[in-house]
Structure formats: structure tokens, C-alpha cells
Amino acid sequence: MMSEWPLWEIFIRGQHGGSHRHVGSLHAPDAEKAILNARDVYTRRNEGVSIWAVRAGDITASAPGDKGPLFEPSNSKVYRHPTFFDIPDDVGAM
């Protein structure tokens, strides 16, 4: 067994607009083949109109242990949500 093909993360944008979404990963020797393989593995039923392939090693991910410091501060900022403010009915739609 020689060197295993590198791992790629695959992102697909579907028919109806929206952003590319991560759908899974696959092995391919290079970017070009990664796109071709992604076509076969992840769009057999017309799931996409655009594919991104990213070398898995090139992705920087936040550490699970940092969940608290990263995301908890936003919990206390309830005023970021429109429902925080009571607008009188007389004002009409807002």
C-alpha cells in the first residue's frame, strides 16, 4: 500500500440559492479529482449546482474546550434579539 489519497471536505450549494453547506468528506489525489469524486459521491440526485473542495488539513477548527469562552458571552446579550423590545401596538408593524 502506497500513500493514501489525502482527505477533502466537500461543500455543496443546492438548487435554491443559500450558502455552500458541508456535506461530508472524501479522498482524492488532487483538487480536480476531489470535485469529480464529490460529484459522484454527493450529488447523485441533483443535490447541487456548485461544489467546493477543501483539503481537510487546511481547516482550522475551534476546540470543544473553548466552547464556553467563545460562545457564552452572547448568552447575556438578549437585547440583540428584536423580541427584547416591547413596541406598543399603536405604532403598527415594525
Place this chain on the structure above:
Amino acid sequence: MYAQQIKTGARRLKSLAEMEPQERAFQEHVDAGSKIEPKDWMPDGYRKTLIRQISQHAHSEIVGQLPEANWISRAPTLERKAILLAKVQDEAGHGLYLYCAAETLGISRDQMLEQLHNGQAKYSSIFNYPTLTWADVGMIGWLVDGAAIMNQVPLQRCSYGPYSRAMVRVCKEESFHQRQGYDSLIKLCRHGTAAQKEMAQDALNRWWWPALMMFGPPDGESVHSAQSMAWKIKQNTNDELRQKFVDQTVPQADYLGLEVPDPDLRWNDARGSYDFGEIDWEEFHRVLGGDGPCNRQRLEDRVRAWEDGAWFRDGLMAHANKKADQKSLGRADAA
């Protein structure tokens, strides 16, 4: 099932009070119905059990292509051939989703294939039976994919995120597999000749019991099953799923006018379920252990496909490396 008799390494179930803080936090997370993701802390046994189960599941999808592939070039019409080809291609896809899910746990693709090829890893017992006639292809879709669906639907709720997401994809594609099989059996049994119907009955006679074996032996007091359930890798006992499968499938056999080859099969009004006969677990263990009708051939075919493809995999990699070198050389020149 596609993963049968998975060992968990557990000797008995630990209570929350007995666990170290890290493991307790993990178990509480699982109990709350939250998902475990690749970088999260997990007990060693959980990781190993998942690697065993997901890789065995992946191997089953891949080896599972072989019995049907036998009929791609022999399908009775061009349409049936195209359908079968699409179905078998889906199974390759299922194998790939699952290998990727297993890789997030720290095992490499090559390691998994090595374990399959040297016989260390198992795959489902069902794929060691031969496909003798065209009716067998219909039977596989109806019964084998049908049983797989029974098992895979609850796996979508598995506690391990990548496995559960792979299962969501698989389940979306699986219903087509079962329907195309049943559809081809309708043609044989309700619109075909007496000989064609007889061929379907013969296929059912051969596939019925192996299909029931797919769910694995009764869990009984199995600590592995209990541990897998506590970890929410497994959601139902083998017998629960098998019963559900029988209850769903018998009326479908009736519609085809086929007879289920079990003299003990009868509706039990009190239970609201079918009672059915004893399964030959000796046969199951024999087939899983490597001594079924086609084990040797299946493994040989897999190993040969891998070895015959080596020049191609290596060639593409060499080409990719060369192009990458040229690109970086070009960049160095320009600088």
C-alpha cells in the same frame, strides 16, 4: 445487521456514581440526547466500539455490491440494468460516507481496508449467499435493504454526530432500493409466468432465514448490547427490530402470493404480531465466521479489486505530486 455482534469491551455497566468526572459528564451529555463530535472527549470503549461498528457497516455496503453486481450484465431489460446500476452505485456511496465517519475517530481508510482484506474485520453475514437467479436481485432489494432500513432508521439518532449524519444520507437513498426490488418481484409474481413465480418462491425460500439472521442473535443478557444502548449507539434490541421486520414483511409476501418458508409462522392476536420459528444460529455463526457459501469468493473479489486498482491509485497520486512540485517550482522561479 450490517454490523453484527459488536463487542464493546465492557464487562458490566458502570453507574454514573462510579464514573470519573470526565466520563460522567460524557454520559450525562449522551443521556440528554446531545451529540458527541470527533474532537469531544469520549471513553476509549466508546471510540473503539464505534470504529468496529462503523467500519463493519461500511465493509457491508462495499462487499454488498458484489452479489448484485453479478446481475448487472444479466438484467432482463435495459431499464432494470440502469436501475440496478444506480442502486449498486448508491451502495458504494454508503460505504464511502461510512468510511469517512469512521476516520473521524482516528483510524485510517487504509487500516480499515487492511482489516477487511486480512479477514480481521467482519461484514454482514447476508452477503455471503449466492445470487443464483434474477429473482434473487429482487429479493435482496425487498428483504435485505428492507431489513437494513429497519436498522438504519433508528441509527440516525445515534449519539455520535458523524455516524448519525451519514445515516441520514443513507436512509434518504435506501427506500428506492427496497421499492425497486419489490417492484421487480411484482412483475415476476403477479404479471409473470408460472415458472417466473416459482423462481421467486425459490428465491424467497433461500433468502428468508438469512434475512432474519441479519438482525443478529437475541441480545439476552449481552453486556455489549446493554453498553451500546447506554451509549445510545444502539436504540433497539435485535429481537425488537426482527419482529418489526417480520410484521411488516409477511403481508407484503402475501400480496405477491408467495409463501414464507416457515411452518411456525402465524398471527398472534394477543401480541398483535406474528409468531415465527426458530432461527438456525449455528448457520449464522458459521457464515459470520467465514464458512458460508461465498465467503472466500467475496473476499477474493475484494482483494483482487484493491490490488488491480493499485497502479491507478498510485499513478494519480504521483501525477498530483508532480503537478504540485511544478507549481511550487514555478512560484520559486517567479520570486
